[in-house]
Amino acid sequence: MKNWHSDTEYMHYVGELLETNEVQALGDFVQHYHSTRLEHSINVSYTSYKIAKKLNANARATARAGLLHDLFFYDWRETKFESGSHAYMHPRIALKNAEQLTELSDLERDIILKHMWGATIAPPKYKESYIVTMVDKYCAIKEVLLPIKLRFQNRKWLRKKELKSA
Numbered sequence: 001m002k003n004w005h006s007d008t009e010y011m012h013y014v015g016e017l018l019e020t021n022e023v024q025a026l027g028d029f030v031q032h033y034h035s036t037r038l039e040h041s042i043n044v045s046y047t048s049y050k051i052a053k054k055l056n057a058n059a060r061a062t063a064r065a066g067l068l069h070d071l072f073f074y075d076w077r078e079t080k081f082e083s084g085s086h087a088y089m090h091p092r093i094a095l096k097n098a099e100q101l102t103e104l105s106d107l108e109r110d111i112i113l114k115h116m117w118g119a120t121i122a123p124p125k126y127k128e129s130y131i132v133t134m135v136d137k138y139c140a141i142k143e144v145l146l147p148i149k150l151r152f153q154n155r156k157w158l159r160k161k162e163l164k165s166a
């Protein structure tokens with residue numbers, strides 16, 4: 001992905017949150033096989049922020065809530081809840097954790113809470129929430145497929161090398 005860390009406007013919105021121990025701790029969890037939860041959260045946050053800017057939506061709220069949408073600290077493959085599925089539970093847990101880190105607007109709360117829309121029933125209230133839920137799915141697929149893509153690229157590159165040296 002492009003240089004999110006050298007995007008001054010983006011960093012102005014999320015820089016302080018990124019430095020917190022809670023957000024940094026997301027780097028300790030595997031999210032989609034080959035990405036950490038921190039990498040995934042930044043991917044979702046920055047991609048959604050860029051789209052929000054293009055659509056004249058609230059880029060600050062989108063960047064912040066995008067970063068915090070998966071702020072939970074358990075392995076989703078192992079932890080099971082009696083009160084609901086992971087898809088239902090983790091947005092609620094993320095929202096609770098995010099509210100302890102920073103003051104959230106109604107819009108930011110909706111973005112976090114509804115990001116599993118499709119797997120959960122309640123639809124988003126705002127266009128920013130639709131952006132994040134779509135980008136979340138897109139990033140998840142991309143993160144799962146990335147190593148496969150790299151493997152194919154390497155294979156092509158190896159084949160070219162073999163042909164040259166033959």
Ligand SMILES: [Fe+2]
Pocket residue numbers: 069070090091115116
């Ligand atoms: Fe999630």
Ligand SMILES: [Fe+2]
Pocket residue numbers: 040044069070136
């Ligand atoms: Fe996510």
